[in-house]
Amino acid sequence: MADSKVGIVTGAASGMGMALAKHFAAQGWRLALWDVNTKVGEELARELGPNTFFVQCDVSSYDSQARAYLATWQKFGRIDALLANAGIVERSSIFIFKYRSNKVEDVPPAPNLACTDVDWKGVLYGVQLAIHFMRHNPGKPGGKIVVTASNAAIHPHASYPEYNGAKAAVVQLVRGVAEVLKIKENILINCVCPGIVHTSIMPPEMVAAVSAESLTPLDTITRAYAGCLADDDTRSGVILECSGTQISDIEHERLTFKNGVPSVRSVTVWDPLFKQIHGEPSELPSAIL
Numbered sequence: 001m002a003d004s005k006v007g008i009v010t011g012a013a014s015g016m017g018m019a020l021a022k023h024f025a026a027q028g029w030r031l032a033l034w035d036v037n038t039k040v041g042e043e044l045a046r047e048l049g050p051n052t053f054f055v056q057c058d059v060s061s062y063d064s065q066a067r068a069y070l071a072t073w074q075k076f077g078r079i080d081a082l083l084a085n086a087g088i089v090e091r092s093s094i095f096i097f098k099y100r101s102n103k104v105e106d107v108p109p110a111p112n113l114a115c116t117d118v119d120w121k122g123v124l125y126g127v128q129l130a131i132h133f134m135r136h137n138p139g140k141p142g143g144k145i146v147v148t149a150s151n152a153a154i155h156p157h158a159s160y161p162e163y164n165g166a167k168a169a170v171v172q173l174v175r176g177v178a179e180v181l182k183i184k185e186n187i188l189i190n191c192v193c194p195g196i197v198h199t200s201i202m203p204p205e206m207v208a209a210v211s212a213e214s215l216t217p218l219d220t221i222t223r224a225y226a227g228c229l230a231d232d233d234t235r236s237g238v239i240l241e242c243s244g245t246q247i248s249d250i251e252h253e254r255l256t257f258k259n260g261v262p263s264v265r266s267v268t269v270w271d272p273l274f275k276q277i278h279g280e281p282s283e284l285p286s287a288i289l
């Protein structure tokens with residue numbers, strides 16, 4: 001087991017994270033199970049045996065993630081994969097319907113942006129820290145990252161406006177960093193976008209209201225992750241719609257530019273600017289020097 005792969009599963013104490021933990025533990029991976037739910041996380045680590053351990057981690061805090069990365073590194077001495085899966089939905093309503101009768105000077109309170117902190121900032125923190133730790137992997141530096149976004153990242157719906165935005169941000173992060181991480185860090189990063197999965201994030205009444213064929217089994221999510229994390233899988237920047245039993249690469253459905261070259265140029269890397277922000281050139285073949 002000493003040379004088996006090491007993975008971090010965030011949000012491991014429930015739903016998809018728990019399913020991912022069980023799947024990869026059964027495949028012989030050594031796993032760090034991160035969650036805010038210590039009781040269930042520790043129970044799961046006991047159930048899965050000595051190659052797994054639980055780390056209490058709030059992914060919305062950089063310091064908490066840094067401590068959890070260090071604990072994982074100290075335990076296993078390498079980190080091959082980050083399964084950045086933890087997520088919540090919004091905690092307050094941007095529509096502020098209940099404040100409709102407020103007087104104009106009676107300004108509603110600021111929104112609770114915990115969803116942005118967990119689903120968006122948590123992924124940014126996790127990716128940056130993964131880059132740092134994966135650089136130190138003995139043998140060959142590098143690794144793999146898979147992030148759980150949502151179909152709502154691509155097709156936003158009115159129930160969760162903040163969540164739509166946080167998950168869309170995650171999709172664009174994956175698309176935006178994939179090429180540089182592959183070339184410069186030997187890190188592959190991909191994104192899984194589930195449909196409706198029967199987990200504790202979903203109200204049971206909503207699950208009951210959905211027809212069976214519109215539910216996505218946990219197995220579809222673990223298959224999507226397993227595909228990305230397979231040794232022979234070299235994809236990066238891929239966005240996978242996971243719906244029902246179907247896993248579809250939706251990258252080819254990227255919007256086309258309506259105004260051709262001038263629009264393409266606006267998002268082509270100009271290396272002096274890249275260097276100004278990041279301290280060295282991008283090394284992208286498409287970059288303008």
Ligand SMILES: NC(=O)c1ccc[n+]([C@@H]2O[C@H](COP(=O)([O-])OP(=O)(O)OC[C@H]3O[C@@H](n4cnc5c(N)ncnc54)[C@H](O)[C@@H]3O)[C@@H](O)[C@H]2O)c1
Pocket residue numbers: 010011012013014015016017034035036037057058059060085086087088089118148149150151193194195196197198199200201202
């Ligand atoms: N269930 C669905 O239908 C569905 C659909 C699309 C996307 N997703 C996404 O899938 C991922 C997994 O969700 P799930 O459905 O398994 O939900 P879940 O509620 O069953 O599990 C989420 C886990 O994340 C943990 N968590 C929450 N905040 C955390 C934090 N700050 N730090 C660390 N852990 C934290 C929770 O304790 C829980 O164990 C989420 O990113 C979610 O947004 C879910």
